[in-house]
Amino acid sequence: xxxxxxxxxxxxxxxxxxxxxxxxxxxxxxxxxxxxxxxxxxxxxxxxxxxxxxxxxxxxxxxxxxxxxxxxxxxxxxxxxxxxxxxxxxxxxxxxxxxxxxxxxxxxxxxxxxxxxxxxxxxxxxxxxxxxxxxxxxxxxxxxxx
Amino acid sequence: xxxxxxxxxxxxxxxxxxxxxxxxxxxxxxxxxxxxxxxxxxxxxxxxxxxxxxxxxxxxxxxxxxxxxxxxxxxxxxxxxxxxxxxxxxxxxxxxxxxxxxxxxxxxxxxxxx
Numbered sequence: 001x002x003x004x005x006x007x008x009x010x011x012x013x014x015x016x017x018x019x020x021x022x023x024x025x026x027x028x029x030x031x032x033x034x035x036x037x038x039x040x041x042x043x044x045x046x047x048x049x050x051x052x053x054x055x056x057x058x059x060x061x062x063x064x065x066x067x068x069x070x071x072x073x074x075x076x077x078x079x080x081x082x083x084x085x086x087x088x089x090x091x092x093x094x095x096x097x098x099x100x101x102x103x104x105x106x107x108x109x110x111x112x113x114x115x116x117x118x119x120x121x122x123x124x125x126x127x128x129x130x131x132x133x134x135x136x137x138x139x140x141x142x143x144x145x146x
Numbered sequence: 147x148x149x150x151x152x153x154x155x156x157x158x159x160x161x162x163x164x165x166x167x168x169x170x171x172x173x174x175x176x177x178x179x180x181x182x183x184x185x186x187x188x189x190x191x192x193x194x195x196x197x198x199x200x201x202x203x204x205x206x207x208x209x210x211x212x213x214x215x216x217x218x219x220x221x222x223x224x225x226x227x228x229x230x231x232x233x234x235x236x237x238x239x240x241x242x243x244x245x246x247x248x249x250x251x252x253x254x255x256x257x258x259x260x
Contacts, residue, residue: 049149049187053166064170066149066187075190 003129003138004037006070008079008090008114009046012038022133029082042085043069050076057087074125079114090115090123097124099143106140118145153185153194155260161185161194168192176259183260196260204255212248215241 001019004011012031014020020031020038031038039046042057046069050061056076063075073079079090093115099108116124122145129138153163159177161168163185171185171192183196219242222235 048147049151051164051166051168052170054164063190064168064187064192065190066192067147067189 001131003111003127003131005112005114005125005127005129006068007074007125008087009043009068009070009073010039010080010082011070014038019131019133023131026133026136040080040082040085042087043080047072059087059089079125081113081115082111083113088115090125093117093123099124099140102139104141106143108138108140111138112140112143120145122146147188149187151185151187152182154180154182155194155196156180157258161192179258179260181260198260201255201259205252208248208251208255212245212252215244215248219245 001023002013002015004013012020012023023029024031030041032041032044034044046057048068049066050056050063050072052061052064054061056072056078059076059078061076065072065075067075077090078087079093080086081088081093093113095113095116097108097112097116097118099106099112099118111129112124112127114124114126118124124143125146126142126144127140128142129140131138151163153161153168153171155161155173155177157178157180159173161171161173163171168185171194173194175181175183175194175196175198177194181196183194186193186195219235219238222237222241226233226235
């Protein structure tokens with residue numbers, strides 16, 4: 001299964017039948033279908049716009065903006081913290097993350113929390129990850145920072 | 147992609163949508179009188195538009211009333227000119243007041259378009 005973290009919004013793509021149910025059974029995390037992808041249950045109602053001051057998934061929006069949820073997240077500097085099941089300001093994420101290159105991919109311990117800080121002090125904002133059912137692990141083919 | 151939301155605009159040109167003021171919203175109409183309309187959003191831009199139908203109707207009503215008054219007055223004046231006297235009709239002062247009131251009404255409307 002492929003996972004795209006877009007500025008802290010999560011898009012899961014089922015590349016083979018049964019991957020989503022396998023993932024939910026193995027991790028205990030619930031995913032729901034939204035449009036052409038799956039996402040975490042708490043992000044199912046992620047809006048395609050924000051108005052400054054209006055509640056945005058529990059956080060007051062800081063930008064007036066229209067666009068896909070990932071871009072709305074970027075403009076409002078928020079990410080989904082799947083460890084707390086909350087949408088939070090990216091600035092509040094201070095968890096360190098270690099990402100190592102291994103051949104043509106990157107590896108990290110578990111699923112990267114968007115906003116995590118690398119050793120260089122950069123925050124992870126986006127990544128393309130692949131879930132291995134056999135190893136119950138994630139590998140990454142793209143990682144972006146700010 | 148774009149988003150369209152119901153919105154209102156107050157007489158200062160401040161747009162409100164979803165219960166919050168949207169100070170960065172550009173008002174495409176005049177915005178000098180409270181109105182209800184639509185806010186269009188695309189990326190970081192927000193624009194407000196209201197229906198100008200009520201403004202147009204009020205304008206046409208006032209213009210029609212003024213022209214009708216003028217026509218009535220001229221008809222009365224014309225009727226008075228067919229005889230031996232050219233004295234204006236007794237309704238003339240009232241007609242002039244009515245026409246001037248319509249001019250005032252239109253001037254005010256011009257300064258308070260939605």
